[in-house]
Every structure is written in structure tokens, then in C-alpha cells.
Amino acid sequence: MSGAKPGGHTLGWAVVGCGLVARDYVIPALQGARNARLVALCDPDAEALMRIQADDVVRHTALDAALADRSVEAVYIATPNHLHAAMTEACAAAGKHVLCEKPMAITAQDGLRMLSACRRAGVHYATAFDQRHHAAHRKLRTLVKEGVLGTITQARIHYACWLPADWAPNNWRIDPEQAGGGAMIDLAPHGLDLLEVVLGDEWQSLVAMTQRRVHDYAVDDGAVLMGQFRGGALGVLQVAYNCPDAYPRRTLELIGTRARALAYKTMGQTPGGTLSLTDATTGEETWLPLSPDEDQSPFRNQVEAFSECVLEGRPQPFAPERDVRLVGLLSVALHAGKAFPPCH
Numbered sequence: 141m142s143g144a145k146p147g148g149h150t151l152g153w154a155v156v157g158c159g160l161v162a163r164d165y166v167i168p169a170l171q172g173a174r175n176a177r178l179v180a181l182c183d184p185d186a187e188a189l190m191r192i193q194a195d196d197v198v199r200h201t202a203l204d205a206a207l208a209d210r211s212v213e214a215v216y217i218a219t220p221n222h223l224h225a226a227m228t229e230a231c232a233a234a235g236k237h238v239l240c241e242k243p244m245a246i247t248a249q250d251g252l253r254m255l256s257a258c259r260r261a262g263v264h265y266a267t268a269f270d271q272r273h274h275a276a277h278r279k280l281r282t283l284v285k286e287g288v289l290g291t292i293t294q295a296r297i298h299y300a301c302w303l304p305a306d307w308a309p310n311n312w313r314i315d316p317e318q319a320g321g322g323a324m325i326d327l328a329p330h331g332l333d334l335l336e337v338v339l340g341d342e343w344q345s346l347v348a349m350t351q352r353r354v355h356d357y358a359v360d361d362g363a364v365l366m367g368q369f370r371g372g373a374l375g376v377l378q379v380a381y382n383c384p385d386a387y388p389r390r391t392l393e394l395i396g397t398r399a400r401a402l403a404y405k406t407m408g409q410t411p412g413g414t415l416s417l418t419d420a421t422t423g424e425e426t427w428l429p430l431s432p433d434e435d436q437s438p439f440r441n442q443v444e445a446f447s448e449c450v451l452e453g454r455p456q457p458f459a460p461e462r463d464v465r466l467v468g469l470l471s472v473a474l475h476a477g478k479a480f481p482p483c484h
């Protein structure tokens with residue numbers, strides 16, 4: 141589906157970078173979104189560009205050409221990490237709103253450049269933290285806010301996969317220059333954002349230990365991050381590229397004095413998974429249904445929420461300064477924890 145949606149005002153989008161995340165999640169989300177229309181695609185790889193199934197879109201091999209297109213009002217940046225900063229600056233200079241894949245940037249300095257470019261141009265900026273738009277995570281936020289879990293003492297996330305060196309042709313994820321790190325910089329941003337959002341709190345501290353235990357490449361293949369929120373809760377994130385895919389490895393657990401919440405297979409790119417509460421007194425576990433209306437692609441929820449703020453002239457719910465703060469926290473923890481020995 142493409143073109144204007146019947147009966148409503150829609151925002152015109154270009155997707156820059158037509159690889160895995162764009163093809164499988166972002167483009168279908170924009171095509172299905174009630175208030176967005178996909179008008180252009182951009183990728184220097186002509187094959188990647190042509191692989192995308194979409195009618196009525198203009199395909200560009202250069203960013204400048206996409207940005208010159210007046211029907212493009214917003215850009216979804218889905219390129220390797222090292223390109224996010226310069227591309228955001230170019231989009232902002234052309235007056236386009238930006239939704240940029242995580243990690244926002246490799247360094248906080250780059251994040252600051254992005255932030256000031258968007259401020260100067262008066263365009264919206266948000267980092268694409270799709271997981272906070274998953275129906276289970278939205279429900280968790282409500283449960284925490286309503287006090288259903290009591291005082292949250294600890295939060296724990298396990299988010300991991302198996303990513304060998306030959307996982308993709310020209311695997312940029314294991315190139316320190318293009319990725320900025322390995323499993324930690326790729327996977328931890330989701331959990332760092334998500335726990336702040338569901339707890340309604342801010343990380344006050346963060347430390348990390350990284351490893352290169354299994355795969356023979358130049359970046360970490362696993363990490364454990366640990367920190368404390370301003371309100372006092374402790375958080376632990378386990379992320380890895382060295383976890384066999386057959387294991388359960390997408391869990392989010394909040395321990396509260398009244399109940400424990402467990403979201404299973406909700407972290408990731410797709411809807412579905414389960415959410416349960418275990419009562420602190422009886423130990424009884426109950427599963428909470430996710431409303432079918434809300435339990436759609438988190439990417440679709442995300443582009444609809446971003447488009448709505450732009451179309452209605454409302455600020456995005458999180459200021460970009462906050463995303464720069466998360467980049468800074470992660471980067472300090474990554475460099476302090478970078479002491480992994482050679483893989484054996």
C-alpha cells in the first residue's frame with residue numbers, strides 16, 4: 141500500500157538505507173501507518189534499492205537527490221551507525237524531520253551535533269527506539285505508573301542473539317569504525333531506553349563488563365551492564381552476540397514489592413510475546429492479554445506516534461538531549477569496560 145491514506149492528513153517519508161531493518165520492518169510500517177506515506181527510498185546499493193517492494197516511490201542512489209524532493213517531509217535513517225550523525229545534519233539542513241535508528245550516534249559529541257542541527261533547523265528529531273512502542277511495554281508502563289508492582293527494586297533484561305563474523309556480507313556490525321563497538325553498542329541501547337520508559341525514571345549510573353568469548357572479531361561479543369536509577373531501583377542488562385538462537389533470550393523482568401512482571405519474547409522487532417504478573421503474596425502468575433488493536437508492529441506504532449507529533453505541531457515526547465545523555469552513558473561504560481582478552 142502507498143500514497144495518501146483515505147480521509148486523513150499524512151506525512152511524506154523517505155527511508156534512507158534499504159537493508160534489513162528498513163526492508164523487513166520500517167517500510168511495511170510506513171506502508172501500513174494511518175498518518176504516513178512512503179514517497180522515496182535511498183541507498184547507494186542499487187540492488188538493495190530495487191529489492192524493496194513499493195509502488196509510487198522514487199528511488200535514489202544519493203542522499204542529496206532524496207533531500208531535494210519536496211514531497212519528502214521526514215526521513216527514517218536506517219544506515220550503519222557511523223553515518224547517522226552526518227546524515228541527520230544533512231536532513232536537518234534540508235528542513236526534513238528525522239527519525240534515526242539506534243544507536244543515535246557512536247559518540248556523545250556526534251549526538252550533540254545532531255541535536256544542534258535539528259534545533260537550528262526547527263525540525264523534529266527522535267531516535268528509533270521501537271521497543272517502547274510494543275503493546276506489552278506500553279502496558280508495563282501503565283502498570284508501574286498505577287503502582288500495581290509496588291516499589292520496583294530491580295529490573296533485568298536479557299537480549300541476545302548469535303552473530304558470527306559471516307552473519308551478513310560486508311558485516312559492518314563487527315567493524316569498530318562503522319559500528320562503534322559490538323554486541324553492547326548494538327543491543328544495549330534498546331534496554332537502556334526501555335527501562336527508563338517503563339520505570340518513568342532515569343539512569344543515574346552505569347558500568348559494564350564486555351567479553352569476546354566465542355567469535356574471533358575485533359569487537360565485544362557480549363556484555364553485562366549494571367546501574368542504578370535516580371529513584372533507587374537497580375538495573376541489569378545482559379546483551380550478547382554469542383548466545384545460541386535456540387535459547388530463551390528475550391526477557392524483561394521487573395521485581396516489585398507487590399508483583400513481579402515478566403515480559404517474554406516482547407523485546408525485538410515484532411508484536412506478540414507474553415506479559416505476566418506474579419503476585420508477591422500468593423505466588424500466583426496471571427497472564428495479561430494484549431489488546432489486538434495495540435498489538436501491531438512496534439515499528440508501525442512508532443512511525444504513527446512520530447508522524448502525529450509532527451502533523452499536530454506537538455513536541456516529541458522525549459527531547460533529543462535525553463538520547464544524547466544515553467549515548468554518553470553507554471560510551472563511558474563501554475570504554476571503561478573494554479578489557480576483553482583475545483577470543484579462545
Ligand SMILES: NC(=O)c1ccc[n+]([C@@H]2O[C@H](COP(=O)([O-])OP(=O)(O)OC[C@H]3O[C@@H](n4cnc5c(N)ncnc54)[C@H](O)[C@@H]3O)[C@@H](O)[C@H]2O)c1
Nearest residue numbers: 157158159160161182183184185188218219220221241242
Ligand atoms: N531497531 C531495531 O530493532 C534494529 C534492527 C536492526 C538494525 N537496526 C539499526 O538500523 C541500522 C541499519 O541496520 P541494518 O541491519 O538494516 O543494516 P544493513 O546493513 O542490513 O542495511 C544498511 C543499508 O544502508 C545502506 N547504506 C550504506 N551507506 C549508505 C548511504 N551513504 N546512503 C544510504 N544508504 C546507505 C546499505 O547499502 C544497506 O542497504 C543500524 O543503525 C542498526 O543499528 C535497528
